[in-house]
Amino acid sequence: MALARLSTFAFAGIEALPVEVQVQIAPGLPAFLVVGLADKAVAESRERVRAALTGLGLALPAKRILVNLAPADLAKEGSHYDLPIALALLAAMEVIPREVLAEYAALGELSLDGALLPVAGVLPAALGASARGLGLICPAAQGGEAAWAGRGEVLAPPDLPALLNHFRGSQVLRPPEPPPLLAEPWRGPCLSEVKGQESAKRALEIAAAGGHNLLMLGPPGAGKSMLAARLPGLLPDLTPAEALELSLIHSVAGLLREGRLLTRPPFREPHHSASQAALIGGGPRGRPGEISLAHHGVLFLDEWPEFPRPALEALRQPMESGRAVIARANAHVTYPARFQCVAAMNPCRCGFLGDPARECSRAPRCGEEYLDRLSGPLLDRMDLTIEVQPVPPAELSRAPAGESTAAVAARVRAARERQRARYGPEGPRCNAAAEGAVLEATLALEPAARALLEQAAERLGLSARGHTRTLRVARSIADLAGSETVARAHVAEALAYRGRRGLRRAA
Numbered sequence: 001m002a003l004a005r006l007s008t009f010a011f012a013g014i015e016a017l018p019v020e021v022q023v024q025i026a027p028g029l030p031a032f033l034v035v036g037l038a039d040k041a042v043a044e045s046r047e048r049v050r051a052a053l054t055g056l057g058l059a060l061p062a063k064r065i066l067v068n069l070a071p072a073d074l075a076k077e078g079s080h081y082d083l084p085i086a087l088a089l090l091a092a093m094e095v096i097p098r099e100v101l102a103e104y105a106a107l108g109e110l111s112l113d114g115a116l117l118p119v120a121g122v123l124p125a126a127l128g129a130s131a132r133g134l135g136l137i138c139p140a141a142q143g144g145e146a147a148w149a150g151r152g153e154v155l156a157p158p159d160l161p162a163l164l165n166h167f168r169g170s171q172v173l174r175p176p177e178p179p180p181l182l183a184e185p186w187r188g189p190c191l192s193e194v195k196g197q198e199s200a201k202r203a204l205e206i207a208a209a210g211g212h213n214l215l216m217l218g219p220p221g222a223g224k225s226m227l228a229a230r231l232p233g234l235l236p237d238l239t240p241a242e243a244l245e246l247s248l249i250h251s252v253a254g255l256l257r258e259g260r261l262l263t264r265p266p267f268r269e270p271h272h273s274a275s276q277a278a279l280i281g282g283g284p285r286g287r288p289g290e291i292s293l294a295h296h297g298v299l300f301l302d303e304w305p306e307f308p309r310p311a312l313e314a315l316r317q318p319m320e321s322g323r324a325v326i327a328r329a330n331a332h333v334t335y336p337a338r339f340q341c342v343a344a345m346n347p348c349r350c351g352f353l354g355d356p357a358r359e360c361s362r363a364p365r366c367g368e369e370y371l372d373r374l375s376g377p378l379l380d381r382m383d384l385t386i387e388v389q390p391v392p393p394a395e396l397s398r399a400p401a402g403e404s405t406a407a408v409a410a411r412v413r414a415a416r417e418r419q420r421a422r423y424g425p426e427g428p429r430c431n432a433a434a435e436g437a438v439l440e441a442t443l444a445l446e447p448a449a450r451a452l453l454e455q456a457a458e459r460l461g462l463s464a465r466g467h468t469r470t471l472r473v474a475r476s477i478a479d480l481a482g483s484e485t486v487a488r489a490h491v492a493e494a495l496a497y498r499g500r501r502g503l504r505r506a507a
């Protein structure tokens with residue numbers, strides 16, 4: 001009786017949980033069984049492994065082959081078990097020495113000709129392997145990703161024969177190069193292409209400076225989507241730790257390409273037909289949703305009220321906590337989701353409410369009905385609300401080119417540096433993430449500013465959340481101005497963006 005084992009991983013959120021693949025070849029009726037809470041993709045891996053071995057010129061022994069994925073009570077999902085099953089089987093068949101496999105963890109999907117196909121989760125697996133003092137065997141296309149994260153040896157063969165040749169010593173695999181973590185310059189659209197709209201651009205700059213949520217209301221064609229698409233260009237590069245965290249999420253979602261890590265804040269714009277699972281995460285595999293893919297970046301919800309109501313309401317909790325918790329059949333999975341929400345909407349269904357020449361006969365009731373699709377708590381989470389009015393065509397051609405993305409991004413970077421200096425490396429990463437106690441301790445609110453806020457809170461009926469969010473925005477405005485303290489003028493500007501008051505702002 002022959003028994004061989006090899007480490008691999010199952011994924012819970014961005015965490016890699018160790019799984020041991022055990023293969024036993026025992027006398028008995030010929031059979032090939034996989035046990036250990038395997039889903040359909042894992043069960044089907046038998047056929048791919050069998051075909052890949054045939055491609056190597058090896059037949060399965062005519063004995064009872066039992067594959068156990070331990071621990072047996074942890075659900076195993078996905079196609080990445082192909083490679084560890086094939087390798088443990090080859091060790092049990094004594095094609096490769098068993099002791100070699102003790103030094104590695106492996107993951108990868110096999111195609112019928114023995115080629116290794118990319119799988120989700122190589123980045124967390126590489127971290128998990130190095131934490132356990134193991135090397136990692138993964139598909140060639142993902143070697144860079146693994147080399148970047150792992151401290152151990154990485155083998156990234158294009159196919160099974162190349163790996164066997166490496167173990168035999170007849171053809172040594174070159175270690176993959178980690179991709180350079182160089183931030184690329186912004187190549188997206190430039191802010192200078194937006195003519196006029198000075199106050200909307202100001203709001204965009206404040207939102208970028210502190211990572212605040214922004215709601216833009218305006219008629220069709222006013223430039224809301226255009227402005228939103230220029231926000232990621234204003235945001236500073238990710239730090240290495242942020243880049244790793246974001247890349248882990250994208251790796252688990254199977255979205256990292258060519259072993260490259262993400263170094264720029266993401267910009268995700270799910271369509272309004274997106275389901276709750278697509279937005280928040282979940283589905284059969286418990287995959288991360290758009291809010292997690294937008295971690296450390298921007299989630300743009302265009303035509304906001306058109307999103308399904310349950311999906312919108314499900315945003316509320318992650319918008320406060322910065323985490324997406326997904327309930328699964330047997331466990332909860334948590335993904336980081338510290339995103340900046342930018343929403344755009346028309347003021348009503350036809351879009352022309354407030355334009356006497358074009359508004360429909362149902363105005364102003366239609367506007368109220370349209371806004372009513374969004375719950376109060378959701379609107380309360382939007383730090384800055386602005387109205388974007390179209391720039392008249394005559395002015396479009398006459399308006400001088402405004403500031404470039406690079407110029408505004410430099411001010412945003414300076415404001416972020418002030419925040420980093422204030423909060424320290426362990427603290428919140430921007431004003432929007434500063435919680436009550438930290439915010440209070442570091443705010444430096446001038447007495448006149450405090451008096452104004454207290455007055456306004458009463459007059460506007462600000463919620464406790466509205467109060468805190470206004471303070472955060474005021475702090476960002478002060479940071480942009482290079483001011484140590486938050487002055488009355490900073491609070492006044494922040495208040496002007498608050499809730500429905502903001503709806504007259506950019507007009």
Ligand SMILES: Nc1ncnc2c1ncn2[C@@H]1O[C@H](COP(=O)(O)OP(=O)(O)OP(=O)(O)O)[C@@H](O)[C@H]1O
Pocket residue numbers: 193194195196197218219220221222223224225226227344345346390391396
């Ligand atoms: N201020 C502006 N400067 C330059 N071009 C503009 C401006 N405003 C609008 N445009 C032009 O109008 C087009 C439509 O703008 P955009 O798609 O951003 O509108 P929108 O407010 O998102 O409309 P909708 O509500 O229909 O989605 C832009 O692609 C751009 O060509």
Ligand SMILES: [Mg+2]
Pocket residue numbers: 224225226302344
């Ligand atoms: Mg639009």
